Amino acid sequence: MALDNKILDEINELKRKYEDERSCLLPALYLFQREYGWLSPEALERVAEILNIPKATVKGVSTFYAMFSHKPMGRHLIQLCTNVACMIMGGERLLDILKGRYGLEPNLTTPDRRFSLVIMECIGACDTAPAMLVDTDLHGNLTEENIIGILERYE
Amino acid sequence: MITVTINGTKITFVKPVTILEAARAAGIDIPTLCHHDALKPYGGCRLCLVEIEKVPRLQTSCSQQVSDGMVVRTETEKVVEARRAVLEFLLINHPLDCSHCDKAGECELQDLAVKYGPATGRFAESKRKYPENFEDPLIVRNRERCILCSRCVRMCDDVQGASALCVANRGSKAYVEPFSGGRYDCEYCGNCLSVCPVGAITSRLHRHGYRPWLMEREVATVCSYCGVGCSLVLQVRNNSVVRSVPGTDPGFNKGILCARGRFGYDCVNNGDKLSVPLMRRDGELEPVTWEEAITHIAHRLEEIKRDNGSDAVAGIISGRCTNEDAYVFQKFLRGAIGTNNIDSVAGLAYGPAQRFFERIFGQGVTANYVHGISNSDGIFVIGGDPTAVNPVLGLQIRSAHKKGVPVIVIGYPGGLKRFSKHTFITSSPAETVLLAALVSEVRQMKSFPGERPAFDEIISGLQPVPLKSAAEVGRFGLNELIDMANTLSNMTNPSIIIGRDIVQTSTGHMNLLFLAALAYLLNGKVYLLSELPNEQGLLDMGCQPDMLPSGRPLAIESFRKRCEETLGIVLPSTPGLDYAEMIEAAHVGKIKALYVMGEDAALSLPDTNYVRDALRNIEFLVVQDRFLTETARHADVVLPALSWAEKEGTYTNLERRIQLTRKAVEGEGIEEWKIISEISKILGLDTGYRDVTDVFAEITRISHIYREVTHDHIAGGKCMWPYGGGPLRHDAHIEGVDLPDIISVMKNSEAGGVHVRREAHLFHSQNASRFSPALQSISPEPYVKMSEILADRLSIRSGDYVKVSTEAGSITLAAYRDPCLPENIVLIPPFEKGGIFEVTKWKVNPLINVPVLDGSRATIGE
Known part of the structure; x- marks a missing residue:
């Protein structure tokens, strides 16, 4: 995997921040996921190598956390909440819209690799329920009418 | 309280x-x-x-x-109720397939369910389903049976230090797996399967073939793979070794084994082993009777002795032979043939190194407990990766590192990559310069202990070498080097662990002197890595051209006379040829007959072609071995020997601890010492041994070192140096140590090019591993490891085939990129075909008489 210097610089920055290389593991995994969208076995190996941590240990840590993906994801990750507040406000109905418009179902990716969808258990935006995160952007007060307009902004 | x-x-x-x-x-x-x-x-x-x-x-x-x-x-009732509940939870997903589970009968879950629990749970939902994983050649993983106790993961992380396993995912979806999810990429110590309380991790070697209640006997013995000598228990059924497990009593390996001890036992059962003697007739090796073979050997040896003199006969013995075999072998050559031409694989590195240290510090200086390593305040490793040469000793270094003890590695760190504070990899002459500089540096920081004034003088007379020069020659960063020198100087009782690669070089004699100086100045304990189980024993038994049993020099007449009187034989007084000299003498036709006991000379010496030529040149070659080895193929007579599991005897490990090897199964060959005794008898020297204890009794008679030592005493596991408590030679012979000319080494090391160095290999050690299908299956393909810079320059990716050529020959190998290697070093392990010895030119360091591995520059091409 061609590792761009930016990530390497950022990881070296992490190493300066923490006393122990093990402490850099989670932030380093985040960096790779941000850059490539998911954590491939090669990415895990690379993290292990850079931080001098056994690769099996890296795998154990990264697979423990739900926020890391271990299969290729779309260009944009939709994290839609269907927990109590969002459910009451119609969050679940938005799933049908996504399926109808993009053929997108939870934990899957559209064939054109544009979107991946993950159902979240509360993203802390109950005041604007129903809500979703697209990549790192929060969108609240979603309706069956406005959700497509929001998503169309993501190419 | x-x-x-x-x-x-x-x-x-x-x-x-x-x-x-x-x-x-x-x-x-x-x-x-x-x-x-x-x-x-x-x-x-x-x-x-x-x-x-x-x-x-x-x-x-x-x-x-x-x-x-x-x-x-x-x-209490509450406790029993809780345990029953825990067991019921565990059985929610456990498949209860005990009838065909290899663990049945020794399964901890099964035993507990019998004692406390219900046989099955009330949980009505379906169980977790995973297919059994057979991707690995040796280890089967069954995730359904796993109860996630994580013993395997913790064993792998905390004790073995391989960290090859993890608990992937979490909650009800969690399972144990190696990084790849299929094949293991690890050291195959198999300690994960010995700690698994259920049948989740099992060995493929005895799949569906092992049932604890069907075992006929368990034999406590010693592993025959390396010089550590771990305690093993061989479990036997139908005259075949079904499984080997770590021994606990007297077991200083404490329930731990390495890949060779765990899986290498299948060389005992290997179907290719020889069962009848073979004799060359019309160019082909044909089966003959024992009587025919032995009479023929005796007559041919007698003829050659008559026509060419006793010194036209020579003997080489393997480090896998027992003390008793070794003793009888040297007695035969000295007493029945009349030559001191006897040496062993120990003469290639272990022997010369020990001899040098004993010369400076007195006999027994290397007899240090393996357990002492983790208690020292610093570890200095040089000349080989201990985790590959002596794996269980290597674990001591890892455990020391975890305690915060600084570990310095000079050379390829291999399994110590994550366990060293400082690592310096370079060419062999640059290593010598580095050692010289370290001695200069430590000398400035420490005063002389004053125990050996003559040695103080020698150290004072050494040319000072600044770290800067060592950094230039070795292409190291100066700051890192200064850092390492400081770490080293701060050690007050380090373990200095020395492998053979530092001895088998053109500057090996200098390296030994510098290491002795470091050991002296730092108050260090010296450990010599030993690739074979009985290298020490061979030296002690007198399988050296100038030493009699118990390390007595042949040259001292009073010793010789005492041996002659005790044994009633005449001993030749001129020193014989050592291993390297024998090969050279065979090359020029001076050796007419060579008796090889268990050693595969053709594959354990540098320059395979040269050694093969030498073997071909021998008029009468006898090989006594378990298999038709490369050397045996050149032989005139081949005699089937017994494996260590098929005979009784003793091994002396690298700590100089004597341990018993016990007979577990009946073999088809004859004990080595017995074969030799038979030949000896025909030649007029009747040894009169009835069994192996008779041989040992004679050994104790001849040397005060073994006073009152018997097989019964050894069985207690505490037979440590100095055995009988007899007086030792403490006197040192420091005079005559040459001061090294380090300036010329520095000049020589400046020459560029790619140096080929040996990589010690865990699964390809010496001959025995070649006959273990299990060990061979792990990493069967020979390879060359190179730096990323070199690989990039030549556009080589990992897995590409490249041709490595030197003046000795060229081989095509799979390439592997290793980021920790410097640009000018490539590593090749000693594989049977495509190994380092095929590209090493025959050259002997005349000062310690060992064939060296350095000096060849390689060209790497597609």
């Missing part, structure tokens, strides 16, 4: 222990699954729950420490 009451019994402890330990000390059994004596408390399985007075909830006894006045109950 801490007094606790467990089930009404009061017990007092000086130091805090866990409740589990306290209960066990009181003879009370608490069931456990995740607990293992070799591992740290975990508290994961919840089976060891106990009731503690004034504590509201049940506590895990494996992790809870006792405190004064504590009142514990281990089998």
Whole structure:
């Protein structure tokens, strides 16, 4: 995997921040996921190598956390909440819209690799329920009418 | 003092222990699954729950420490109920396929379910389903049976240090797997399968072939793979070794084994082993009777002795032969043939190194406990990766590193990559310069201990070498080097661990002097890595051209006379040829007959072509071995020998501990010493041994070192140097040590090019591993490791085939990129075909008489 210097610089920055290389593991995994969208076995190996941590240990840590993906994801990750507040406000109905418009179902990716969808258990935006995160952007007060307009902004 | 009451019994402890330990000390059994004596408390399985007075909830006894006045109950109704519930939870997903599970009969879960639990759970939902994983050649993983106690993962992380396993995912979806999810990429110590309480990790070697209740006997013996000599228990059925497990008594390996001890036992059962003697007739090796073979050998040896003199006969013995075999072999050559032409594989590095250190510090200086390594305050490793040469010794270094002990590695670190503070890899002459600079540096920081004034003088006379020069020659960063020199200078009782690669070089004699100086200045303990189980024993038994049994020089007439009187034989007084000299003499036709006992000379010496030519040149070659080895193919007579599991005897390990090897199965060959005795008898020297203890008794008669040592005494496991407590040679012979000319080494090392160096290989050690299908299956393909820079320059990716050429020959190997290597070094392990020896030119260091591995520059091409 061609590792761009930016990530390497950022990881070296992490190493300066923490006393122990093990402490850099989670932030380093985040960096790779941000850059490539998911954590491939090669990415895990690379993290292990850079931080001098056994690769099996890296795998154990990264697979423990739900926020890391271990299969290729779309260009944009939709994290839609269907927990109590969002459910009451119609969050679940938005799933049908996504399926109808993009053929997108939870934990899957559209064939054109544009979107991946993950159902979240509360993203802390109950005041604007129903809500979703697209990549790192929060969108609240979603309706069956406005959700497509929001998503169309993501190419 | 801490007094606790467990089930009404009061017990007092000086130091805090866990409740589990306290209960066990009181003879009370608490069931456990995740607990293992070799591992740290975990508290994961919840089976060891106990009731503690004034504590509201049940506590895990494996992790809870006792405190004064504590009142514990281990089998109350509440506790039993909780255990039953825990077991029921565990059985939710456990498949209950005991009828065809390899673990049945020794399964901890099965035993506990019988004792406490319901046979099955009330849980109605379907069980977790995973297919059994057969991707690995040696280890089968069954995720359904796994109870997630994580013993395997903790063993792999905390004890073995390989960290090849993890618990992937979490909650009900968690399972144990190696990084790849299929094949293991690890050291194959198999300690994960010995700690697995259920049948989740099992060995493929005895799949569906092992049932504990069907074993006919268990034989406690010693592993025959390397010089550490771990205790093993061989489990036998139908005259075949079904499984080997780590021994605990006297077991200084404490329940741990390496890949060779764990899986290498299949070389005993290997179907290719020889069963009848072979004799060359019309160019072909054909089966003959024992009588025919032995008479023929005796007559041919007699003829050659008559026509060419005794010194036209020579003998080479393998480090796998027992002390008794070795003793009889040298007695035969000296007493019946009349030559001192005897040497062994120990003469290639281990022997010369030990001889040098004993010359400076006195006999027995290398007899240090392996366990001492983790108690030293620093570790200096040079000349080979201990985790590949002597794996269980290597674990001591890893455990020291975890305690914060600084580890310095000079050379390829291999399995110590994550366990060293400083690593310096360079060419062999640059290593010598580095050692010289370190001695200069340490000399400035430390004063002389004053124990050996003559050695003080020598050290003072050494040319000072600045670290800067060493950094330039070795292409190291100066700051890192200064850092390392400081770490080294701060050590006050380091372990200095020396492998053979530092000896088998053109500057090997200098390296030994510098290392002795470091050991002296730093108050270090010296450990010599030993690739074979009985290298030390061969030296002790006198399988050296100038030494008699117990390390007495042949040159000292009073020693020789005493041996002659005790044995009633005449000993030749001129020193014989050593291993390297024998090969050279065979090349020019001076050696007419060579008797090779267990050694595969064609594959254990540099320059394979040169050695093969030498073997072809020998008029009469006898090989005594278990298999038709490369050397045996050149032989005129081949005699089937026995493996270590098929005979009784003793091995002396690298600590100089004598241990018993016991017969586990009946072999088809004859004991080595017995064959030699038969030939000896025809030649007029009747040894009169009835069994192996007779041989040992004679050894003890000849040397005061072994006074009062018997096989019974050895069986206790405490037969440590100095055995009989007899007086030792403490006198050193420091005079005559040449001061090295380090300036010319520095000049020589400046020459560029790619240096080929040997990589010690865990699964391809010496001949025995070649006959273990299990070990061969792990990494069967020879390879060359190179730096990323070199690989990039030549556009080589990992897995590409490249041609490595030197003046000795060229081989095509799979390439592997290793980021830790410097640009000018490539590594090749000693594979049978495509190994380092095929590209090393025959060259001998005349000062220590060892064939060297350095000096060849390689070209790498597609």
